[in-house]
Amino acid sequence: MSDELVPADPNQMRASDADREQVAQVLHKATAEGRLDIHELDERLAAVYSAKTYGELVPITADLVLSGLPQTPAVPQYQPATNDRIGGTPGSAVSVAFWSGVNRKGGWVVPRMHNAVAIMGGIEIDLTHANFAEAEVTISCFAFWGGIEIRVPDDINVKVDGFGFMGAFEQNLPNRRHVPGAPTVRITGLALMGAVEVKGPKKPKKNVLRELLD
Known part of the structure; x- marks a missing residue:
């Protein structure tokens, strides 16, 4: 009998937040192209964020793309906390407003991945007094006949790269500078x-x- 080790099945490897986010982006794009309806998107997103292994993610986009996932799962890159706003127990990973409104503000801890879905509703996310579970976090937004407003303080770094289809995905952050050591x-x-x-x-x-008295 050979002593050679047999490689582990890649499908049994634990899925990372980066893997789940990549699949979510494929689903969002498919919805914009009309290949999924809103109900299908909702069902598949639920499956994405409940998936534990890489193998559970693969079937979710099997009928949408020829190669929806990389051959090797992404490896999370952890960074040491260099700011007192980094760290803490992560809060909810999802904000959903369906014909309703959701408001997240105050001293909550933003997880590495937060998914905001507004369907004919509105979501307000205020990061002014928030902490961040890691040095870099992602807020993934999906707005369908709804709106999502995100307020970011001046002492954190922000990257905005969303897409608007018959809608608007925009930022109003004039004269913003990079803050070394701050969460992104x-x-x-x-x-x-x-x-x-x-x-x-x-x-x-x-x-x-007071203005009148002055």
Whole structure:
């Protein structure tokens, strides 16, 4: 009998957040192209974010792409915390507004991957007082006849690379500079006949009476 070790089945390898995000992007694109309807997207996204192994992800896009996943699963790259806003127990990985509204603000901990889905509803995500589970996190957005507003403070770094199809995926962050050592938030996804807008922090309300006295 040979002593040679048999390689483990790649399908049994644990799926990373990067693997799940890659599959989610394939589903979003397929929806924009009309190959999936909203109900199918919702069902498949639920399967994506509940998948534990690489093999569970493969069938989800088998009828959509010839090669939906890389041959080798992505390996997470962990970075040491260099900022007091990095760390903590991750909060919810999903925000869903279906004919409703969702508001996330205050001192919550943004997980490595947060999926925001607004279908004929609205989502407001305020990161002003948030912490971040890791040095780089991703917020993946899908807005269908709905809107997602994300407010980001000045002391974090932001990357926006979403796509608008008969909708708008835009940022309003003038004169923004890179902050060394600060957490980075990547905001991506799809606005399908909807809108995703990334803004700076809310300005504090002025005391009208004080202004009059001054």
